[in-house]
Amino acid sequence: MSEERTEIASLGEFGLIDHLTRNNETRQASTILSIGDDAAVIDQFGKQTVISSDMLVEGIHFDLMYTPLKHLGYKSVVVNLSDICAMNAIPTHITLNIGISNRFSVEALEEFYEGVYAACRHYNVDLIGGDTVSAQKGLIISITAIGEVTPDKFVTRSGARPNDLLCVTGDLGAAYLGLQLLEREKKIFLENPGIKPDLEGRAYVTGRLLKPEARLDIVEWLAEHDIRPTAMMDVSDGLSSEILHLCKQSHTGCVLYEDKIPFHDETKEVAYKFDLDPTACALSGGEDYELLFTISQEDYDKLRMQELISVIGYMTPPEEGKNLITRKGNKHELIAQGWVAFQ
Structure with a gap:
């Protein structure tokens, strides 16, 4: 400039x-x-x-x-x-x-x-x-x-039904880690203005925070493959609170599998460097701007090979609660924040 x-x-x-x-x-x-x-x-x-x-x-x-x-x-x-x-x-x-x-x-x-x-x-x-x-x-x-x-093809947060599959696009948690990295460098700079910021070549996580993308490509792909989600929203506030919004609006419970949550390799590397659990970053981080949606099981075969979409769980009747199954197979109640690393 x-x-x-x-x-x-x-x-x-x-x-x-x-x-x-x-x-x-x-x-x-x-x-x-x-x-x-x-x-x-x-x-x-x-x-x-x-x-x-x-x-x-x-x-x-x-x-x-x-x-x-x-x-x-x-x-x-x-x-x-x-x-x-x-x-x-x-x-x-x-x-x-x-x-x-x-x-x-x-x-x-x-x-x-x-x-x-x-x-x-x-x-x-x-x-x-x-x-x-x-x-x-x-x-x-x-x-x-x-x-x-197209008339009446819009998708709300309230249409999910028990047994619908819970899906998410892309990967999660990166923007939150980009924020941690930038905030750390800001603190160092304010204390020592002569020190040049060191983002460690972490272009992916910083890019996910500073220049996110909207998943218009997925909306177009779903239309091309004649898949209409039953409920949908974007992930701006962290995966757990968004899933809880879908459950509340649709009057359902859910099961989320920790080992199905998608991460970029750089997200995991930076999380471990900050002594953070990547799962906690995805669940509570926010600003990922991916799409979270549910589909009926009949549509599963249509998106099985789409690498940009991960099936991360399914919806249940409300009385079954909202649950996270950890990598070790333990069941925890899904809550909106305050995650600690799972044992």
């Missing part, structure tokens, strides 16, 4: 919006009217519309000491698109609202918007509006994501 600094005040609110959106492209045929009027107009061509909104606040959801603004722009979009994917829908549009203090320059905001536009390109989504306001301190980001789904 260049050293020059343009004060936001020099452009004014509308000048700033014009500047940041001057290269905004539309990709969706459904976008009738985009940025530049009082509201956007979209035509979903007979599809049902899915809408989700999320807010990110500096110092609570992200730390700019180790989060590049471009990555933050990308991630801000992705975490919203992930919610649309979790409804079995295809994301199509976003609106973006930001509150910014005068600590940020126009160049800093350009960098943030570069990440936003990169995510829009990658997921074929249109940015169609939003607002930019002054904030007393820090950076506040609010995004609304809009998606479309």
Whole structure:
């Protein structure tokens, strides 16, 4: 990024919006009217519309000491698109609202918007509006994501039935370990500003935190193979609390097998280095943005060979409880947090 600094005040609110959106492209045929009027107009061509909104606040959801603004722009979009994917829908549009203090320059905001536009390109989504306001301190980001789904093909959290298989995409726990690594280096840097951060070449776990992806590929794959999950949500708060959400909304119990939880090799290596149990990182870590879903047993053969999906357990009648079977075959009640290493 260049050293020059343009004060936001020099452009004014509308000048700033014009500047940041001057290269905004539309990709969706459904976008009738985009940025530049009082509201956007979209035509979903007979599809049902899915809408989700999320807010990110500096110092609570992200730390700019180790989060590049471009990555933050990308991630801000992705975490919203992930919610649309979790409804079995295809994301199509976003609106973006930001509150910014005068600590940020126009160049800093350009960098943030570069990440936003990169995510829009990658997921074929249109940015169609939003607002930019002054904030007393820090950076506040609010995004609304809009998606479309064939009528009544959306998937809620409440459709799981006893004997349905419990599935998850990708691997878990990496983002939490990326956070531990970055927080450790931040602490060292604050105590000794002359020391260069050492991320030990751990590109996978840090990347999972700083630049996650939404599993649109899985939503498309499920549609191609005529698999409609019975219940689904994304894993943003840790696997155990998400499974408990599915159980509560669907009025079921569950059995989760510890040895079926998918991990990346680097996740295990970094966990052991921090003296952490990889299982605890997956269960309580969060920010993985994978999809957790249930399917009827008849659909098992269709996804058996899909390497990006792991069957990690099954749903039970509610009276059987919510249980974790450890690697050693012991049964524990599944709880939302406070995990200790299993004996």
